[in-house]
Amino acid sequence: MVPMSNLPSELLKAEEDRIQAVYAERQVGSRYSCFDPGHLFMVQERERHVLGLLNRFGFAQLETKKILEIGCGTGYWCREFIKWGARPENIFGIDLLSERIAEARRLSPAAVSLQGGNASNLSFSDAMFDLVFQSTVFTSILDARLKQQVASEMQRVLKPEGAIVWYDFFINNPKNPNVRGVGRNEIRLLFPHCEIHFRRVTLAPPIARTLARRSWLICSCLSSLRFLNTHYLALIRKKG
Helix, strand or coil, X not given: CCCXXXXXXXXXXXXXXXXXXXXXXXXXXXXXXXXXXXXXXXXXXXXXXXXXXXXXXXXXXXXXXXXXXXXXXXXXXXXXXHHCCCCHHHEEEEECCHHHHHHHHHHCCCCCEEEECCCCCCCCCCCCEEEEEEEXXXXXXXXXXXXXXXXXXXXXXXXXXXXXXXXXXXXXXXXXXXXXXXXXXXXXXXXXXXXXXXXXXXXXXXXXXXXXXXXXXXXXXXXXXHHHEEEEEEEEEECC
């Protein structure tokens, strides 16, 4: 792992600037609205899988858990954890874009702790969180050293008995050069001393968006065929 102090500041700044520019252009449109049948199908399916994963590994009692989301954006997942039983004062989020943090503060309970910053240099104490969550953050980071540093920081702030919840895609999008899929082998390299439980989830978005408005049942059947799923949902724990 590359210590933060050894990562060139110009590398960090260049990658930060690139990510900020990309996300500034990625406006939330109707395709990300829950009034869009395809998006709603993916949201509900993903929620079911995340809740199943948390329950399976003993994290269903969220009211006692301290939770951090990196790349929290406008706070969607922070509010989901509250909906599932977590206490707002135990929810923390960090995001690179200040305008998204401002929107997250507007939408979230006041007790939720939200801050702007880079997840490669977290300000939190060691072993502070029961759960650390990331959703489609690593696929937006193209520099391998920066990915490793973010993964290292996630492990640093995690309690020994805690878990990282990972949700991200593993298939490259040929139409979008600003993201890159992260596969099983790369995840294992990012978390080399961890026990990782994988599950393929999320029907390929182009299929879901096309078919959900016609038949929810067909989408459910196709989603059960794992080779049509594009994301990994994983629970990551420190060994020992």
